[in-house]
Amino acid sequence: MTLGLPEHLAKASLSRALASAGHAAGAVCLASAMVIAVASIVVEPVGEIGPDRQAAIAAFVLVGVQAALFALVAFHPSVTLTVVYLLGGTAVVYGLTVLVMAPGNGFETTNNALLAMPRTALLLVGGAGVGSRIAIAWATLGWGLGEAAAFLGATAAGAAWAPNAAAAAALGIVVITRVYDAMTRSDARRETALHRASQQTRELVIRHDYELRAIARLHDTALSHLVAIAASGSGPVDERLRTAISHDLSLIVGRDWATEHAEEAEASGARTGPGGANAAAGASLGTRDGSAHAEGDPLRAGRGGPTTTVAAPTGTAPLADAFGVARDAGLAVNVSGAPDVLAAVGPRRRAAIEAAVAQCLMNVARHAGVDDVEVALGRADGEVTIVVVDDGRGFDPERVPDDRIGLRTSIRGRIEQEGGRARIWSRPGVGTTVMLAVPEGGE
Amino acid sequence: MSTALRLTQQEVDPIGGVAAAPLVLIGSILSAATSIGLTAWHWSEVGSPVAAFAGILFVVAAGAVATVSALPARAPFTVDRLWFAVALAVGAAIAEYVSTVGANRYLYDDYGPLVVGVLILSLAPFSTWISLLAAGTVAAAVLAILAIGSAGASATQANAAALIAVNSVAVLALSAAGAAYSATIVRESLAWQREANAIALERDxxxxxxxxxxxxxxxxxxxxxxxxxxxxxxxxxxxxxxxxxxxxxxxxxxxxxxxxxxxxSTWLDDLASSIGAARQVPIAVDDPAATAARLRSEQRPPLTALLSWLSSAERSESIRIAVAAEGGGEIVRIDVVAAAGSASPSRREVERFLAVARAVGVRGDLEITRENVRVEFRYDA
Missing domain, CATH: 1.10.287 (Helix Hairpins)
Known part of the structure; x- marks a missing residue:
């Protein structure tokens, strides 16, 4: 997020930043003054006249005192310390003026570089409080006190006084930046309202995300039943359809069905409602060595290799809902690999995979024209992969009409929302393979 | 390298960057005025009027470069622009030195250090604190050499160390001020952003x-x-x-x-219907391929803020948004055309939104006519 400071924080933050700027400049001024004092102590003057060494030591001490007070007020900006600094700094400026304006130093008036340094540091006090007005007030007070001290010092030294141009320039810079800040700070931020826009955008994205989930759920439930009813034509209501409708109505009405959270799925699986698909009891998962089931068992061993036989789903068993969908549709599922690889993903991600697999099986039952389907599960390279393969009619993925949204929402949409990918290979007359891969972990 | 070292106020607080742009112009005008005023003040010391005028021209050029470089339309400001402006200002200081060489009684009335310092300070919202400090130090080093060259004519007979300190204090102090401002505002903005992110996640x-x-x-x-x-x-x-x-x-x-x-539909359709319903301004979105979904989360708020702002206070009668992917899907182009309302917006007002968009990697162009405000965003997907 790069939205900058909000309106309510801008005043304090900008004020602190400008105060820090003043403190840094003031510190450089005092440091330079100390360097000059030290240089005057240790280096011989280049001409016949020059600063007196004793005076230089006194100047160094005075500047040191001002620097100590300046550091105090910079790190602990209270009214008391600000006043102490201003009074102490005024005394220092007076003392320095007397020393600098002594005959022999070559300065004609108090408008000179040496006096400019402590004077500038005096007005760059920053001071207690936040905001432009208070900052300008402290700076003006510092400038006025410095000017008064310079006047008194010059009088005591018998020298000419003149307003210090550098200190006045520093005051001018402080006033300009502070006034400009006060004038421009709020309006632009308030009118741009970036933080409100950011909040609004986040809400829109969350809403859209949920709408897509809701759409996927609607597609899986209401739409599939409507299509089944339309396709069945007139005649007795198929019991499997009746059961499925009952199950889905119980999922939709009066529940937070749009969330698709796993705990809800689990809760729905555990619930024993009238005709609920998940109410089917006696589920068990066991591994066999590829042996086939008894005739008529809709879920039987896979085509080769170690396979898992699913006798019947439970609410909490991996892919229980999906296998329930297959069973209701009269489809035999051959499972290879260990369904417990799904334990490697978070509840919401698992719910998304289960719903996508259920949709794949539903598609096979409706469109493939076969009685069995392969489901292979695996875990590698930080991903959980599920492949659904059928030998049915197949289709040309390029020619799927725009208004067919099952693949987009119920399969691909769900998986991509969880950071995974869905790939579909299909050819008319050859069959269809859907591969779903999601990263391990997640919510 | 720490994030705060590499960031400027313009990047972390784009509105602050836009607001600070006129301050560069003010700094440039003050610099030019100072150079003219102080040249006139010590004209008696000027031995080479050509160099004196050249110095003033250098100051004007440095100010112009700084001002143009900091314009919101040219964001983001780059470090080479800072160095270019500072180099011109240092050129002005050298020209001033040449103009008074051998006759400069007081370094105190030289404009060179002040001009360099003021330009560096005025560019603080656009530069990292470390580049400001580096520019100030290099400029101070050049000014130190000039100070030693002026020692012979000094009225104060001060030692070389003192002369160097006097001649570089203005540029060092103002650079330090700029660096402190930049560091503080970046630190505070980042701290706020961390806090805001945490609050937003909690609120979600x-x-x-x-x-x-x-x-x-x-x-x-x-x-x-x-x-x-x-x-x-x-x-x-x-x-x-x-x-x-x-x-x-x-x-x-x-x-x-x-x-x-x-x-x-995408978040943009939802936004358009939400704003349109609340403000009674028709907003049409033409995004057949749902391309708006490709904008990253931090790139959406500037567009949201712009639409929200354009649709309020009678700034627009209607708004049309066209979103399309170009260049084989490499570039996402968003065209916002607002039919001007009774209080049509000014270029400067709309520039704020473009500045924020630029800070998140979205380029933007603005065209304002009496009838329309047209904003084009482009983003390399």
């Missing part, structure tokens, strides 16, 4: 619950009105009639169309 939980309810209520109301009663009737019936099958087909088509529309 509550928002999520409310949104889930409203989403499902919306969908359930559609369902309950038409589909649910029908499914419930079929579930409890003995037989499905031909009329039931036809009705199921009709409802399936209706539902499919609604679902398809839902899938193909």
């Amino acid at each position: 939980g509550g928002v999520r619950a409310g949104i889930v309810r409203s989403v499902q209520q919306g969908r359930v109301s559609v369902l309950s009105r038409e589909v649910l009663p029908f499914l419930a009737a079929v579930m409890s019936a003995e037989r499905i009639s031909v009329a039931d099958a036809d009705r199921a087909r009709e409802l399936a088509e209706m539902l499919r169309r609604a679902l398809k529309a839902g899938i193909e």
Whole structure:
């Protein structure tokens, strides 16, 4: 997020930043003054006249005192310390003026570089409080006190006084930046309202995300039943359809069905409602060595290799809902690999995979024209992969009409929302393979 | 390298960057005025009028470079622009030195250090604190050499160390001020952003619950009105009639169309309908491929803020937004055209939004006519 400071924080933050700027400049001024004092102590003057060494030591001490007070007020900006600094700094400026304006130093008036340094540091006090007005007030007070001290010092030294141009320039810079800040700070931020826009955008994205989930759920439930009813034509209501409708109505009405959270799925699986698909009891998962089931068992061993036989789903068993969908549709599922690889993903991600697999099986039952389907599960390279393969009619993925949204929402949409990918290979007359891969972990 | 070292106020607080741009012009004007005033002040020391005028021209050029470089339309400001402006200002200081060489009694009335310092300070909102400090130090080093060259003519007979300190204090102090400002504002902005992100994440939980309810209520109301009663009737019936099958087909088509529309809409469609309904300003979105979904999360707020702002206070009568992917899907182009309302916006006002967009990697162009405000965003996907 790069939205900058909000309106309510801008005043304090900008004020602190400008105060820090003043403190840094003031510190450089005092440091330079100390360097000059030290240089005057240790280096011989280049001409016949020059600063007196004793005076230089006194100047160094005075500047040191001002620097100590300046550091105090910079790190602990209270009214008391600000006043102490201003009074102490005024005394220092007076003392320095007397020393600098002594005959022999070559300065004609108090408008000179040496006096400019402590004077500038005096007005760059920053001071207690936040905001432009208070900052300008402290700076003006510092400038006025410095000017008064310079006047008194010059009088005591018998020298000419003149307003210090550098200190006045520093005051001018402080006033300009502070006034400009006060004038421009709020309006632009308030009118741009970036933080409100950011909040609004986040809400829109969350809403859209949920709408897509809701759409996927609607597609899986209401739409599939409507299509089944339309396709069945007139005649007795198929019991499997009746059961499925009952199950889905119980999922939709009066529940937070749009969330698709796993705990809800689990809760729905555990619930024993009238005709609920998940109410089917006696589920068990066991591994066999590829042996086939008894005739008529809709879920039987896979085509080769170690396979898992699913006798019947439970609410909490991996892919229980999906296998329930297959069973209701009269489809035999051959499972290879260990369904417990799904334990490697978070509840919401698992719910998304289960719903996508259920949709794949539903598609096979409706469109493939076969009685069995392969489901292979695996875990590698930080991903959980599920492949659904059928030998049915197949289709040309390029020619799927725009208004067919099952693949987009119920399969691909769900998986991509969880950071995974869905790939579909299909050819008319050859069959269809859907591969779903999601990263391990997640919510 | 720490993040704060590499960031400027313009990057972390784009509105602050836009607001600071005129301050560079003010700094440039003051610098030019100072150079003219002080040249006149010590004209008696000037031995080379050509160098004196050249110095003033250098100051004007440095100010112009700084001002133009900091314009919001040229964002982001780059470090080479800072160095270019500082180099010109240092050139002015050298020209001033040449103009008074051998006759400069007081370094105090030289404008060179002040001009360099003021330009560095005025560019503080656009530069990292470390580059400001580096520029100030290099400039101070050059000025130190000039100070030693002036020692012979000094009225104060001060030692070389003192002269160097006097001649470089202005540029060092103002550079330090700029660096401190930049470092503080970046630090505070980043701290706020961290806090705001944490608050937003926390808030998302509550928002999520409310949104889930409203989403499902919306969908359930559609369902309950038409589909649910029908499914419930079929579930409890003995037989499905031909009329039931036809009705199921009709409802399936209706539902499919609604679902398809839902899938193909993006956050931008939702935003347009939300703002349009609240502000009574028609907002049309033309985004057939749902390209708006490709904007990253931090790139959406500037567009949201712009639409929200354009649609308020009678700034627009209507807004059209066209989103398209170009260059083989490499570039996302968003064209916002607002038909001007009774209080049509100014270029400067709209520039703020473009500045924020630039800070998140979205280029933008603005065209304002009497009838329309046209903003074009481009983003390399």
